[in-house]
Amino acid sequence: MNSLSILHQVPEGHVGVYWTGGALLQTITDPGFHLKMPLITQYEPVQVTLQTDQVRDIPCGTKGGVMINFEKIEVVNQLGKGYVYETLLNYGVQYDKTWIYDKIHHEINQFCSSRTLQEVYIDVFYQIGEKMKDALQGDCTRYAPGIEIISVRVTKPTIPQSIRRNFRTHGRRTL
Structure with a gap:
C-alpha cells in the first residue's frame, strides 16, 4: 500500500486493519473508502469471507518408512469479522501460516507416521480430510477461536x- 496516500479502499469481503507506530489499532473498517494519516498509519485488508488455502508438497513418512508426498491439500476456512483484532494481535496478518499451513504439515506427518502405506493410500485415505478438519478446528477453537x-x-x-511399479507388475491389491 502507498504510505503517502490519505485515501484508501477496503475491498468487499475484507475489513481494514490499521497500525500506528507498529501498534495494531482496535479500529476495524468495513468495505469502502476510508481516510488514514499518511506515513503514520499503515493499513492492510483482511479477508473475512470464505477462503481456500492450498497447502502444497507435504512430504510424510509412513510407519514402514516409505516416504510419500501429498501434492495439495485445500483448507476452506473463514476468519470471523468479530475476531479480526484478537487474531491479528496474537498471530499477525499471516495467522493462516501458523493455524493452517504449518498445522497441516504437522497433522499429516502425525497421521502418516502411525499408519502403513496400505492404510494411508487405500484403507483410510477417505478419512484423512475429516481427521485434518477436526485436528485444525480443535486447535483453532482452543487457541484462535475466530x-x-x-x-x-x-x-x-x-x-x-x-x-x-511393483504394485502394478505383480497385480497385487495391497501396497
Missing part, C-alpha cells in the same frame, strides 16, 4: 515409482 475450518480436501499422495 478461525472456522469449513472443510479439508486431500489429493491422493504420490508414492515412490518403484513401489507403484
Whole structure:
C-alpha cells in the first residue's frame, strides 16, 4: 500500500486493519473508502469471507518408512469479522501460516507416521480430510477461536515409482 496516500479502499469481503507506530489499532473498517494519516498509519485488508488455502508438497513418512508426498491439500476456512483484532494481535496478518499451513504439515506427518502405506493410500485415505478438519478446528477453537475450518480436501499422495511399479507388475491389491 502507498504510505503517502490519505485515501484508501477496503475491498468487499475484507475489513481494514490499521497500525500506528507498529501498534495494531482496535479500529476495524468495513468495505469502502476510508481516510488514514499518511506515513503514520499503515493499513492492510483482511479477508473475512470464505477462503481456500492450498497447502502444497507435504512430504510424510509412513510407519514402514516409505516416504510419500501429498501434492495439495485445500483448507476452506473463514476468519470471523468479530475476531479480526484478537487474531491479528496474537498471530499477525499471516495467522493462516501458523493455524493452517504449518498445522497441516504437522497433522499429516502425525497421521502418516502411525499408519502403513496400505492404510494411508487405500484403507483410510477417505478419512484423512475429516481427521485434518477436526485436528485444525480443535486447535483453532482452543487457541484462535475466530478461525472456522469449513472443510479439508486431500489429493491422493504420490508414492515412490518403484513401489507403484511393483504394485502394478505383480497385480497385487495391497501396497
